[in-house]
Amino acid sequence: MATPERRSDLAANYDSIIKQVNETASGKQVKLVAVSKYKPVEDLKALYDHGVRDFGENYVQELLTKAETLPKDIRWHFIGGLQSGKCKDLSNNIPNLYAVHSIDSFKKVKKMNSTRKAAEGNPVNVFLQINTSGESQKSGYSLGDQKELHESIDYILNNKECDKLNLLGLMTIGSFAESVAGVENKDFKALTDLKKELDAKYNIDLDLSMGMSNDFIEAIRQGSSVVRVGSSIFGARPVKP
């Protein structure tokens, strides 16, 4: 178990973030996902005991280990770079996988559905990740050529084969350069504009997963419904060797 000091620090950090989230959202429902990558299960358990249920993880193996150890009513959000070969591990071994935020190809849409079907699991919520900044090191569907994005949405919504995915929304990681407090973020604007187009075309109401520690307030102002906050709750992460 984490020390009493650590437990109360985590609870206080979480409370401070959720307060800012709710104040900025002013009445609108915005979900806070606590991003716990690299952090020990003791930290997660402390927040669980404080009432937190939504946790985000970036690495499949780390998520599997934590999901096995921690209570089964946690809602796990997979937010990290996803290789199609790992869809099977997510589908098979995490019954309480709530959402995958990082689906970025038609191939992975099909893989996530077929592996979840084979595992006879509950349907999984998915967010399609969009590369709004166009940076080559960022993952996500292209904004420029949206053919594969439309192919993916059409498959999830209309293909009978696809009965294990629930399209929840769109996700993006804003570029660092765009994360300036109080200034409109072009990447978030691009995602909001895309949502409007897709909502109208498909007659749906997509959620937006956007905003992290340094830009969640601006993200909510621009229409985010899910923010993914890590270091402001758990403290800085060790640098990966």
Ligand SMILES: *Cc1c(COP(=O)(O)O)cnc(C)c1O
């Ligand atoms: C790590 C990570 C976060 C959380 O980042 P912080 O800056 O620590 O809040 C959010 N989203 C994704 C996709 C991440 O990889």
